[in-house]
Structures are given as structure tokens and as C-alpha cells.
Amino acid sequence: MRQGRKRMAWWAGLGLVWTLTAAGETSVVSGGEAAWPEFGQERSAGAERVDFSRLPLERAIAMVHGAGARKIVSFEDPNCAYCKKLMRELEAVDDVTVYVFLYPILEGDSWEKSRQIWCAPDRARAWRAWMLEGKEPASASPGCDASALEHNLALGRRLGISVVPTIVLPSGRRIPGLIRAPDLMDFLSRER
CATH class of the missing domain: 3.40.30.10 (Glutaredoxin)
Structure with missing residues (x-):
């Protein structure tokens, strides 16, 4: 999988590969190409901070x-x-x-x-x-x-x-x- 310069982190979950950029945006990637970014953003928006x-x-x-x-x-x-x-x-x-x-x-x-x-x-x-x-x-x-x-x-x-x-x-x-x-x-x- 290729990682673009702005892609800082990636992880597998739910059969998809996610990325996190420096701006805190997420997207779902497949074969190195971004797809369904709104799905990844919805998923990350629900993640609460940890004390x-x-x-x-x-x-x-x-x-x-x-x-x-x-x-x-x-x-x-x-x-x-x-x-x-x-x-x-x-x-x-x-x-x-x-x-x-x-x-x-x-x-x-x-x-x-x-x-x-x-x-x-x-x-x-x-x-x-x-x-x-x-x-x-x-x-x-x-x-x-x-x-x-x-x-x-x-x-x-x-x-x-x-x-x-x-x-x-x-x-x-x-x-x-x-x-x-x-x-x-x-x-x-x-x-x-």
C-alpha cells in the first residue's frame, strides 16, 4: 500500500484500511486510493477522548x-x-x-x-x-x-x-x- 505524504497513520478495522492525516481527518483507503471519506469521518467523530x-x-x-x-x-x-x-x-x-x-x-x-x-x-x-x-x-x-x-x-x-x-x-x-x-x-x- 502506498502512503501519501499527508497520510500519517493507517490501520485495519472492519475489513477496511483507514488513514489519519495531520489535520486529524480520516478516510477509508483501498489499494492506496481514498474512498468513502465521509464514512471514515463519521466513524472517527464518535471516538471519545480518554481520561x-x-x-x-x-x-x-x-x-x-x-x-x-x-x-x-x-x-x-x-x-x-x-x-x-x-x-x-x-x-x-x-x-x-x-x-x-x-x-x-x-x-x-x-x-x-x-x-x-x-x-x-x-x-x-x-x-x-x-x-x-x-x-x-x-x-x-x-x-x-x-x-x-x-x-x-x-x-x-x-x-x-x-x-x-x-x-x-x-x-x-x-x-x-x-x-x-x-x-x-x-x-x-x-x-x-
């Missing part, structure tokens, strides 16, 4: 880049190819703490991988190794409390998150799908 201050960050994996002064939340599935691409993009974003909520909504072994990562002695290291290097997480001990995953699924449903990755900015704005590092930095610079 960032009320998110249970203790149920997320904290990934610190640089000093980590700026903060974002990302809902991700370990089997999501776009989440893996996002992880590479986040490597280029300095001075941010990314709180990753494991959100195993894809088929396959997403739940078990999430459980293994959550139960790892160093969650951030296990997440990073899986997402960037494809290194399988170690088997989780049977007694590990992975109830945070159930809570994350309930939280995501309550917030209406149906796409991975979905980033939440401190202002509560959602960015569903893959976003490139320069575009994310642009959003972050306009947050205050």
Missing part, C-alpha cells in the same frame, strides 16, 4: 526512551505486525515513556505470549525482545498472576478500542494504527 490520568498504568509495561518526560499509552497485541513496526518507530522518539497495555485481541497464541511477557522477570526486556527480535518469551510459571490481562481487555472494551496498536496521548486523543516517529513527535509537541 489519561485515570488509566491504570500499573497494568502496563513501561518503556522509557531518553529521559522519558513525555508520556503516551499504547494498546498492543504481541502478534500484531503493525505493533512491531510501531515499536521500531518508537525507537526514534526521544524523551518519552511508553506505557504498553498488553491487549491480546488477535487470534492464535496472543493470550499465551502476553501471559509469558507479563510474567517475565523483566517485562520491558521480554516485550522488546519479542517485538524487535522475534525472541520467544520464556514459559510463564503456572502460578503467575496474569489477571492484569483480563483487566486490560475489559478496559479496552470499555474505551472502545478495537484496533491494535492504538496510542493514547496525555490530552486523551487516540491515534489508532501505525504512526511514523516524526508524525508522533509532531502530535506530542502540540500536546501542551
Whole structure:
């Protein structure tokens, strides 16, 4: 799929591919060509902002880049190819703490991988190794409390998150799908 210069993020949902521009406009694309923009705009208009201050960050994996002064939340599935691409993009974003909520909504072994990562002695290291290097997480001990995953699924449903990755900015704005590092930095610079 081609991405035009103004297309910053794209994501799959409901069998369609959506884009988000710097102006916050959305459209549905097919084969790289925009189609039914009014449908995408209606869909995005219903997305409510998230109260960032009320998110249970203790149920997320904290990934610190640089000093980590700026903060974002990302809902991700370990089997999501776009989440893996996002992880590479986040490597280029300095001075941010990314709180990753494991959100195993894809088929396959997403739940078990999430459980293994959550139960790892160093969650951030296990997440990073899986997402960037494809290194399988170690088997989780049977007694590990992975109830945070159930809570994350309930939280995501309550917030209406149906796409991975979905980033939440401190202002509560959602960015569903893959976003490139320069575009994310642009959003972050306009947050205050």
C-alpha cells in the first residue's frame, strides 16, 4: 500500500484500511486510493477522548526512551505486525515513556505470549525482545498472576478500542494504527 505524504497513520478495522492525516481527518483507503471519506469521518467523530490520568498504568509495561518526560499509552497485541513496526518507530522518539497495555485481541497464541511477557522477570526486556527480535518469551510459571490481562481487555472494551496498536496521548486523543516517529513527535509537541 502506498502512503501519501499527508497520510500519517493507517490501520485495519472492519475489513477496511483507514488513514489519519495531520489535520486529524480520516478516510477509508483501498489499494492506496481514498474512498468513502465521509464514512471514515463519521466513524472517527464518535471516538471519545480518554481520561489519561485515570488509566491504570500499573497494568502496563513501561518503556522509557531518553529521559522519558513525555508520556503516551499504547494498546498492543504481541502478534500484531503493525505493533512491531510501531515499536521500531518508537525507537526514534526521544524523551518519552511508553506505557504498553498488553491487549491480546488477535487470534492464535496472543493470550499465551502476553501471559509469558507479563510474567517475565523483566517485562520491558521480554516485550522488546519479542517485538524487535522475534525472541520467544520464556514459559510463564503456572502460578503467575496474569489477571492484569483480563483487566486490560475489559478496559479496552470499555474505551472502545478495537484496533491494535492504538496510542493514547496525555490530552486523551487516540491515534489508532501505525504512526511514523516524526508524525508522533509532531502530535506530542502540540500536546501542551
